[in-house]
Each structure stands twice: as structure tokens, then as C-alpha cells.
Amino acid sequence: MASASELMLLGTAESPFVVRVRMALHMKGLPYEYLQQDLFDKSDLLVSSNPVHKKVPVLIHGGKPVLESLAIVQYIDEAWSGKAATILPADPYQRATARFWAAYADDKLYDAYVGINRAVTEEGRAAKVVETLAAVEQLEAAFAQSSNGKPFFAGNSVGFLDLAVGCHLFWLETMGKMSGVEFVDTGKTPLLAAWAKRFGETEPAKQAVPELDVVVEYAKKRRASRAAAAAAAAAAATAN
Template sequence: MAAEGSLKLLGLTVSPFVIRVRMALQLKGIGYEYIEQDLFTKGELLRKSNPVYMKVPVLIHDGKPICESLAIVQYVDEVWAATGPSILPADPYDRAAARIWAAYADSKLLPAWVGIMWAATEEERAEKVDDTLAAIGQLEEAFGKCSKGKAFFAGDSVGYLDLVVGSQLLWFEALQKMFGVVVVEVGRAPLLAAWVKQFGETDTAKEVVPDVDTAVEYLTKLQSRRAGSTVAQLLS
């Protein structure tokens, strides 16, 4: 287990990218120092640690920064392979499938629901809702294949793809609370609906994911400063 002094995480409490890294560290039982960042006025440590993009999360291990959430999760799994459960599947085919669907979740699903929050018109919002539900439909099929009839994408326990999709669930709750949009409906995606409930009850999620009101409050703050910015930019 890492000592807190040798492992730091720069993050934003409501960022799905940060949440997945924190869940990975929680899953592994690794101690670390968490340092919250203000993405409106990015501080010196963030600028120094990630000078190209100045984005969170950044994991600083023994003074060396690792950037990009998916790379960090894989780094954690590899460096602390002997600690806690494996995050990525052991089977090469299953590992490749998990990485492919994780990329899909970040490139298709995440921009779609971000678009719902940032839409300028009702027509644009309706279009983004359709895009979101289409992506959920694809992940419903992926869950059926990856889970092999078990409770999680990874099977019997939480794994890589669970963390990637699960890190976005906070914002699904926020969408329902703010706009009345239900992202995962039992009638449309029964497998995912059951998974959402199961995942939310895990210690991995309970110990890391903030209350939905925290996300709503942050989005309200973003909307008041929306000129020249996007939700995606201010979540990472």
C-alpha cells in the first residue's frame, strides 16, 4: 500500500474522470492525499503537473505525474497488481473488449449527456437525449456480452468498465433532477438498470461518489459562467 505522502491525486469532486480514479484507488485499498482543484482558476501545482492540458485528474506518484483518467486507472492496476482485486480482466480478449467499450463510453455516451446539460434550445436538448439513449442501448448490449450473465460488466465483481461507466452515474442523477431526463430506464435497458442499482450499493461507489446535490450545485455554477466554456472543459 502506498503511503499518502508518496501518492497525491489532483481532482474535482464531481468530475467523472476523477471519480473513476478515486474508485480504482478505493477498490485497491490504496491510501493517497487528495487535493481538490478549482478549474476556474487553475493553480500552480496543476499547471506544473499537467502543463499541456492543465486538466484533472493527475496522479502524482513519488513526484512523477500521470495524466488522463484511463491511463491512471491502468497504471494503478499495474503498479499495485499484488494489492486488492485486479481491475482489468486477465483474459486478453476480455481486456481488449473492456478497453474498447470504455473508449465508447467516453467518446459517445459522455459527450451526449454533457450536451443535454449544455443545450441552448429544447430542440438541441431533445437531440442530445436521443444520442444519450442510443449510446445506452449499445452499452446494454455490451453488458449482456461482457458480464456473461453476472452482476457487473467484469462479472462477479467491479472492474475496469464498471468504473468507467459507473463514474458517470452521478450525472445521470443530476440530469433527472434538473431536466427530468431518465438515462437508464428499466423498460429500455433492464440489464443496465439492475447494474446501476447493484453498482451504487458497492463500497467502491459509496465511499467516493458525492451526493447528487453537489453535482447540481456545480452545474448551476458552470451555467452562470458558461461564456467561452463547456461543461466538459470544466469537469476535467
């Protein structure tokens, strides 16, 4: 049984990957100490725990760092395998499929929606909106295949792929608000839209997902600072 002092999570409020880990910790009913990080002024603990990438989330268990959110979720499931709900499915084929789509969510969906906020031109932004919509449509098909008519990706209750995709929902909502686009749409992706609503009402999501207004404010600040940097670079190029 873990005590909060032997389990620490280094994170930021807006990181979907941190939210994913918090949801997994909640599913297992594990108490932990949360240490909010400033990525613009990285703590010694973050740098020494993850010297390769210097990124959050980092889970520190009994003094040992566990890195990369999907590996952390699997670690939580395996290290506390007898406790509460299991996160990964038991069947090897379902595990492989869940791992495939989890990687898809992080590679394609995340890159696409983060790209909306990183783009410095309207054309660039529009292209990333299209990419995000395409990734969500792929996940609609994945949901149909994986859930097999049941309410969650993993079947009757929340599992690995629900956490892996579900942690991105509040960012899709944030980018949707800022772009005027409904990414998870009851018309185009009805299964995913119904799942998103159900998932948002689960305890892990309610405990871990930040307030949308906070994320929108964060995203606006990041966008503004990127636009300012791009404008400064353009001005410097003209001056030369």
C-alpha cells in the same frame, strides 16, 4: 506499499474522471492525499503536472504525474498488481473489449450528456437527450455481452469497465433530474438499471461518488453561466 504522502490526487468533486480514479484507488486500498482543484483558477501544481491539457485527474506517485483517467486506472492496476483486487481482466480479449467500451463511454456517452448541459437552445438540448438515450442503450447491449449473465461488467466483481461506465452514472442521474428523463430506465435498459443499483451499493462507489444535490447545484450553475454568456454574445452581435 504507498503512503498518503507519496500518492496525491488532484481533482474536482464533480468530475466523473476523478471519481473513476478514486474508485480504483479504493479498490486497491491505497491511501492518498486528495487535493481539490479550482479549474477557474488553476494551481501551479496542476499546470506543472499536466502542462499539455491542464486537466484533472492527475495522480502524482512519488513526485511523478500520471495523466488521463483510463491510463491512471491501468497504472494503479499495474503498479500495485499484487495488491487486493485486480481491476483489468486477465484475458486479452476481455481486456480489449473492456478498453473498447471504456472509450465508448468517454467519447459517446460523456459527450452526449455533457452536451445536454452545454446546449443553449431547447432543440440542441433535446437532440443531446436523444443521443444520451442511444448511448445508454448501446451500453445495455455491451453489458449483456460483457457480463455474460453475471452481476457486473467484469463478471462476479467490479472491474475496469464497471469503473469506466459506473463513474458516469451520477451525471446521468443529474441530467435526468434536470431533464425529467430517466436515462437508465428499468423498462428500456433493465440490465443496466439493475447493474447501476448494484454498482451504487459497492464500497468504491459509496466512497467516491459525490452527493447528488451537490452535483445538481454545480450543473445548474454551469448551465446558467453558459446561458448568460450566450445571451451576452447574441446581444453583442445585435449591437454591431
